[in-house]
Amino acid sequence: MADLVAGRRTHALAGWDAALAEQRADLARARDAWISAWTWVLLVATMLYVLIGANPYQHDAVFDPLTGGSVMSPVNRFIWLALLVFSAPVLWWRRADLADALRRLWPVALLFVWFIVTTRWAIDPDASSRRLFLYIVDLLICLAVTLGLKDARRLHRALATACAIVVMIDLGSWIVAPAASMTDIGLAAIHTHKNTLGAVMLLTGLICAPYTLAQQSLMGRMFWGAITIASVVLLIASKSKTSLGILIAAAIVGPLLIALLKRRAEVVWGLGASALAPVEKLSFTQRTDVWRFTVDQFRLHPWRGVGFGSFWDVNPKVQPSLQTDLWFAQPDAPTNESHNGYLDLLVTTGIPGLIGALLLLFRWLGRGLALLRRALLDPFGGEGRALPYLVYLGFFPLVFVVHNFMESTYFNPNAMFGFIILLVGVDIDMRYAPQVLTPVAARRGLSSAVRP
Numbered sequence: 446m447a448d449l450v451a452g453r454r455t456h457a458l459a460g461w462d463a464a465l466a467e468q469r470a471d472l473a474r475a476r477d478a479w480i481s482a483w484t485w486v487l488l489v490a491t492m493l494y495v496l497i498g499a500n501p502y503q504h505d506a507v508f509d510p511l512t513g514g515s516v517m518s519p520v521n522r523f524i525w526l527a528l529l530v531f532s533a534p535v536l537w538w539r540r541a542d543l544a545d546a547l548r549r550l551w552p553v554a555l556l557f558v559w560f561i562v563t564t565r566w567a568i569d570p571d572a573s574s575r576r577l578f579l580y581i582v583d584l585l586i587c588l589a590v591t592l593g594l595k596d597a598r599r600l601h602r603a604l605a606t607a608c609a610i611v612v613m614i615d616l617g618s619w620i621v622a623p624a625a626s627m628t629d630i631g632l633a634a635i636h637t638h639k640n641t642l643g644a645v646m647l648l649t650g651l652i653c654a655p656y657t658l659a660q661q662s663l664m665g666r667m668f669w670g671a672i673t674i675a676s677v678v679l680l681i682a683s684k685s686k687t688s689l690g691i692l693i694a695a696a697i698v699g700p701l702l703i704a705l706l707k708r709r710a711e712v713v714w715g716l717g718a719s720a721l722a723p724v725e726k727l728s729f730t731q732r733t734d735v736w737r738f739t740v741d742q743f744r745l746h747p748w749r750g751v752g753f754g755s756f757w758d759v760n761p762k763v764q765p766s767l768q769t770d771l772w773f774a775q776p777d778a779p780t781n782e783s784h785n786g787y788l789d790l791l792v793t794t795g796i797p798g799l800i801g802a803l804l805l806l807f808r809w810l811g812r813g814l815a816l817l818r819r820a821l822l823d824p825f826g827g828e829g830r831a832l833p834y835l836v837y838l839g840f841f842p843l844v845f846v847v848h849n850f851m852e853s854t855y856f857n858p859n860a861m862f863g864f865i866i867l868l869v870g871v872d873i874d875m876r877y878a879p880q881v882l883t884p885v886a887a888r889r890g891l892s893s894a895v896r897p
Contacts, residue, residue, distance in 0.1 A: 476538070480535060480538050480539070480593050481593065481594055481595075481596065481599060483534065483535060483593065484535050484589065484590055484592075484593030484594040485594060485599060485602075485603050487528070487531050487532055487535065487586070487589065487590065487593070488590050488594060488600070488603040488604070488607070489603050489606055489607045490528065490531070491528050491586060491590075491864075492603070492604060492607035492608075493607050493610060493611065494524055494528070495861050495864050495865070496607065496608070496611045496645050496648075496861065497611060497614075497635060497636070498636065498637060498641070498861075499520055499521045499524065500637055501635045501636070501637075502625060502635060503637050504628050504633050504637060504638070521859075522575075522579065525579055525582050525583075526582065528582075528586055529582050529585060529586060532585065532586045532589035532590075533589075535589040535590075535592060535593035536585070536588070536589050536592070538593070539589075539592040539593060542592050543592075546588060546591075546592065546875065549874045549875055549877075550588075550871060550874055550875075552801075552804070552805050552808065553584070553805065553870070553871070553874070555801070556798070556801045556802060556805060557581065557584070559794065559797055559798055559801060560577055560580075560753040560794060560798065560856070561577065561753075563749065563750055563752045563753045563793070563794050563795070563798065564577060564752055564753055564755075566749055566752060567751065567752020567753065567755035568751045568752055568755050568756075568759065568760075568763045568764075568765075569752070569755045569759035569760045569763055569764075570752070570755075571760075572754060572755055572758070572759045572760070573752040573753050573754050573755040576753065576754035576755075576858050576859075577753050577754060577858075579858040579859075580856065580858040580863075580867075583858060583863075583864050583867055584867060584871070587864075587867050587868045587871040587872075588871060590868065590872075591868075591871050591872045591875045592875075597831035597834040597835070597876075598659075598830070598831055598833075598834060600834065600872070601652070601655075601656055601659070601831075601833060601834035601837070602656075604652050604837075605652055605653050605656040605669065605672075608645075608648065608649040608652050608653055608672070608676070609653070609669075609672045611635075611645060611649070612646075612649055612672050612675050612676050612679065613672075614634075614635055615634035615635055615636075615642065615645075615679055616634075616675055616678075616679065618634045618635050619632060619634055619679070619682070630684065631643075631682065631683045631684030631685065632679065632682035632683045632684070633683070634679070639683045639684060639685055640683070640685045640687070640688070640852075641861070642679060642680075642683040642685065643680055643683040643684075643685020643687070643688035643689065644685070644688050644848075644852075644861055644862065645861065646676040646677070646679045646680035646683065646688065646692075647680060647685075647688040647689075647691060647692050647844070647848075648841075648861075648862075648865065649672070649673070649676040650673060650676050650677060650680070650692050650695075651692075651695065651837055651840055651841055651844065652837050653669055653672050653673045653676065654673050655832075655833035655834070655836040655837055656669055656833055656834075656837075657669035657670045657672075657673055658833055659832075659833035659834075677692070680692060687848065687851050687852070688848075691844055691847055691848060694847075695840060695844060699836075699840065702840075703817075703821065703836070706814065706817060706818040706821050707818070707821050707822060732784045732785070732851070734771065734772070734773065735773055735780060735783050735784055736783060736784075736785055736788055738765075738766065738769070738771060738773075739756075739783040739785075739788045739789070739791075739792050740788065740792075742756070742765050742792050743788070743791050743792040746792075746795065747795060747796055748795045748796055748797065749795050750791070750792060750793045750794045750795035750798060751765070751792060751793055752793060752794075753793055753794055753798075753856075754793060754857075754858070755793060756783075756789065756792050756793050757780070757781040757782055757783075757789075758781040766780065782852070782853035782857075783853055784851060784852060784853060785849070785850055785851065785852075785853060786849035786850075786852065786853040786854050786855035786856075786857065787799060787802075787803070787849060787850070787855070788853075789853040789855075789857075790802050790855060790856060802855060802856060805870070806842065806845070806846065806855070806866075806870075808874075809842045809866075809869065809870040809873050809874070810842040810843055810846065812873045812874065812877045813835075813838050813839040813840075813841070813842050813843075813869070813873050814839045814843075815877070816835050816838060816839060816873065816876060816877060817832075817835045817836060817838070817839035820832045820835045838869060838872065838873060838876075841865070841866070841869050842866070842869060842870070842873075845862060845865075845866050845869075848862060849862075854866070
């Protein structure tokens, strides 16, 4: 009798434990759904600010007559701080994942340590510290996005949604207010410059073209196809030669690269190198003078640099360009970048900074293509279901490598692509992990799992 009672008690306790476990699982799923929704809104809001900026329709740049640099809106830092506050709950909810994130992102953390060190000898410590702080804010927001929105398809949807909103705003502005949208050198629409519009539409094409192909319904394909076509039209109207040339090159090389990603790795890297060829056809008009000056200044401080973000648009008493009579340092031709992100990193953070940044960039490029290749070879695996997003994740670093030869955006806290490459890179490192191959992938020639 006692054994029977004990057995019933054990069965009842087991049922109770199972019910509690199921209840905890339901709560965990509900919590994850709320975190995902919160992060989705955070990403859309951040992307809208990154793509539009703090000064819509300000087509005539306002320059500081003392430094020759553009005047940043005073609300910029407050908006970024507000976005950081909005991301704080995600970092708290996902605090258990932070240790793993630090293990995966150690190269980024190490490079930021060097940037912090360079502020100690910066020629303008205040400007250097302020810009580095803003970029650390960017990094924390990117980390929150990747931790809170782990589903690649939802992340892709958030990016595409933000791009679609901006495309509709720009297109509507061009139609309703053509005089306010057009400048003497090309369409700028709501943005501050026609090249900014071009860069936004380049990014939109990279995001929305693969997203269009991911749609299952006819209406979905029609809508997102229209957004993609509209972005190309706006890009052409902007007359941004750099962005248009890169998009054309991506459209030509892209399908070939995707086809070859299923083949031998050395063939893939050969084509990847050939994708840099459009750089030779881009316009270097007057940029060479700025590049030559930047290289001369680098030679004065080859290892330490002049401090992170402390070369252009700083205190006029110490800004190197303003100590010369060169044409790009004059009030009628102010310049606040070298128009080459690699040179700006070299002169500000020295040889260690540039080497670290290049190693990090090519790490992201290689891992992004590896993730895409694994998805192509294993379409029924977990990554295969996120193939359209991984197309974007694999292609953007390659596009960025080319684009940064003409514009200073790499580790630039005030540049649109400066934020995007950080978001892409952090997401690549967080997704890149050893993979157990399915029999399908093994038969198709992927000989070993990619190691972190």
